[in-house]
Amino acid sequence: MKCLTLILIALITPIISASAFEETYLRAQNAYDNGNYAEAVVLYQDLIRDGLTNMELHYNLANAAFKDGDLPLAVRHYRLAWYQAPRDPDIQANLHFALNAAGAIEPTSSLQERFLKSLSNDEWSAMALGSYLLLALILTLSLLIRTASPVLLKLSLLPTALLILSFAGIRGWSRLERSPEWVVVKAEATALHSPINGSAAYYKIPQGALVQQKRTDPKGWVEVQYDKRSGWLKADDYIQRLSP
C-alpha cells in the first residue's frame, strides 16, 4: 500500500509541477499583455529559477525585459533562446531590434560560422547520430548483399559527409564554451589596453552589447572582442557571462 502511494506520488508530482509552471507562465503572459512588464519579468525569472530552460521562456523573458527597459537582460535572454533555436525568425528579429536599441553592433561571423550555427547543438548531435546509424546500416548491407555493394558504397558517402558536417557543427558550438560570449550589463563600460587598473582607455562599449571572450586574466579581467577590436574589461564590474 505504502509502495503504491509512493508510485502515485511519483507519477502525479510532475503533472502538478507542469500545471504549476503553465499557470505561472500564463500569469506572466497576462502581466505582459496588461503592460506590467516588471511583474512579467519576475514571473518568468521565477520559472527559470525553478530550473526550466525552454527557449520560449528565455524569449518571453527577453521581451518583457525589453519592454521594461532592461536592455542587457533582454539581450542576454534573446541570445540564450537563440542558442536553442538559431533559425527562429522571431528571436533573430527581436535580438537585432534590442541590439540596435542599445546602439550595439551585432556580433559578426563568417559565412562558415553562420552555416554551422544554423542548427543548434542538439540538432547537430541528432544529425550525427542519424548519420552514424545510417552509415553503419549501409555498410552492413553492402557486406551482406554483394551485388548491391558498389551502389551502397557510393550511397555511404552521403552519411559520411553528414557525419563530418555534424562534427564540425558540434565543434563550432563547443568553441562557444571555450570562449564564451558576455553581455555588457553596465553603462560606461570602457575597454582598456591592458589588464591593469589605471591602464589607458581603448574604446567604449554600449550597455547591452554582446562581446566575445578572447582570453582571461587570473585577476578577473577578460579580454573581449567587439567591433573588430580587443580590449580588457573587469568581469565583475561590467559584464555577465553567457553560455549555451
Place this chain on the structure above:
Amino acid sequence: MKPESRKLILLHLFLGTFLLAQGVFAEDVQISIQPELISRLDRATLKVEFIDAKGKDVEIPKIDGLDIRYQGQSSETRIVNFKSSSKTIHTYVVTPKKTGDYIIGPVKARFKGGEKTLQANLRVVEPKDDPEAQQIAEVMFAHISASSGDPFVQQPFDLTLKVYIRGDIQIAGSFGLQGGMPESGLDGELEWDVSRGKREEINGTIFNTYILHTTTKALTAGNFTFQPGVQVNVVIPRQRRRSYGFDDPFFGDFFGRQETRPIVLDCNQIEVEVKPIPVNSRPESFTGGVGLFDFDVQVGPAKVMTGEPITVKMRIYGEGNLSKITPPSIEENHEFKLYEARTVSSGNSNEVLFEQVMIPKSDAITHIPEIEFSYFNTQTADFRTISRGPFPVTVEAAPQQTAQIIATVPGSVQQETQIIGRDIVYLKPVPKCWRTKVTIPWYRTKIAYVLLPLPALLLIITAIASTRINILKRNPALARRQQAPKVARKYLQKADRALKKQDHATYYEALWNTLTAYFGHRLNLPPGEVTPQKIGELIPEEIESINQLFCTIEQRRYGSDKIGTEDLETLKKQITTLMHKCERMKI
C-alpha cells in the same frame, strides 16, 4: 708461524682484496665539475660518470647565467687486481654569462642499479686583477640613453642602445637583450630596430658601432630603470681561451679554428622618471590624449528630417598617443538619439578618425552643440582644449509623425540605414513540454553510451564473417580442412550410439567412415582416393598407426571374432588420438 696459519692469513688477504675490489667497482653514478672556481671568461667541464653501469645523459635544467651544452659521451675501462671496471662519461661544457654562485642540479641520474640525485657547485667570479676581463670591457661595451629627460605618462620616448665592438673583433648573429628592463608599466613589448652605426674612435681605438633603437611609453608614473644586458656572439679561437696567440684574445689561433661564444656586455644604467598627468586641472573633455594635437570636426548632412541620421566626423591629428585617445564626447540632449562613437581606420599614422551618428527626434533642433577636445600638451606641460562648433543644422518634421526605429550599422564605413520595424515580435505560447537544467541530453545518457557502439560492433562482426565466408569460398581445401573435425565428430557420435546398442557392424562402419571422412576433408582428397597408402604418403609420420587402424577396422568389420567392449573403446580412443595428432600437424 705455522704453515696452516700462514695459508689462512693469505686466504683472508686474498678474499679481502677481492671483496674490496667488488666494493670499489659497485654500480654508481657521480657528478664532477672542473674547475669549481672560474672567471666569467672561463669555461668549466661538467662530467656525469656512470661507474660499472650504463646510463643516458641527464637533462640539466636551465640556469639563468649559465649556458650548459652537452658535448658527448665517452667510455673508459680500467683493470685493477684482475678486475675490470668501466665508466661511461657524459661531458657538458659550462659557459658562464654572469658572475655568481651557481648550484647545478639537483638532477636525477637513472642507471641499471637504481637512481641517484646529483648536484654540483660552481662559482663564477670577475677578479679585479684579471687583465682579460678588463680587456673585454675595454674592447666591447654598450651604452643606453633616453631621448627626453622626464616624459609624462603616455608620452612616447625613445631609447637608444649603442653597442661598441673593437674594429678587429668579429661578431656573429644578432644581438640578444637579457633583463635589465622594467618588468611592468611599459606599453607592450619593446621592439628594437637594429642598424649599423658609424665607426668611432675612443682613446685611439677604432670601434664599430651598432645602434638598437625603440620607442616606448609608460602606462604609469614612476621611476623606470634601464640597464639591459646585451649579449653578442663573439668569434674566438676554438678550445683556447687564455692562449689566444700573440697576447691578443681575439687574434685567432694558428690553424684558424674558430667558434662563437656568447658574451654579455657591460652597459650603463639610466633612470627615466615618468611624470603623472596632473589631476587637479584636468578638463572634463580630456580623453587621454598626451602629445601635441589639432582637432577638426565635420557634420553632415546639414539638412535632414526627423529620424534621419546626421554623422559627426571628428579628426585628431598630430604627435602623441593617438591610438589611446577615446572619442570626444558630444553633449547629450533629449532632442536627439546619440549612438556610440566608433573609430574609423585611417591610412595616416599621425591621425585618428571618429564617427558618431545622431538622430534628431524633433524639428526644433537648430544646431549640433559645440564639441571640445582636450589633451595634455607635453611641450608646455599643461592641458589644452580645442573647441569646434556649434554646427548649424536644419531639421524638418518627417511626413509620418509616428516615431520610426532606425537601425544604423556603425560597423561599416559607409552608413547603411534601414527601417527594421516598429516593435518587437510578440510572446511565444506555452511550451509543449518543460525542459529543465537537470535534463541530460539524450545523447549523453548511459543508455546512449551503451547502445551507440552496437551498430559499429554489428558492422565489424558482419565484416569479419563476410571476409571469412569469402576466403572459404575461394579456398575449398581450407574449407574442407576446417570441416574435418566436425565431420569426424558426427561419425564418432554415430559409433557411440552403435556401441550402446552393441551393434558391432554399424560401429565399425562408423569408425571406418570417421577415418575416411576425416582424412578426406583434412587432406582435401576426393572420396575415391581416401586410402591408407595415399594418407600415408601425405602423413609419413603416422603411416604405421594409420595402416594399423585401417587394417584392424577392416578385419573386424568382416571377421566373426567376438570383441569385448573395452577393445572397441580402445579402438575409438586410438582414432581420436590420431586425429588430435593430425590436427596439430602442419601438412
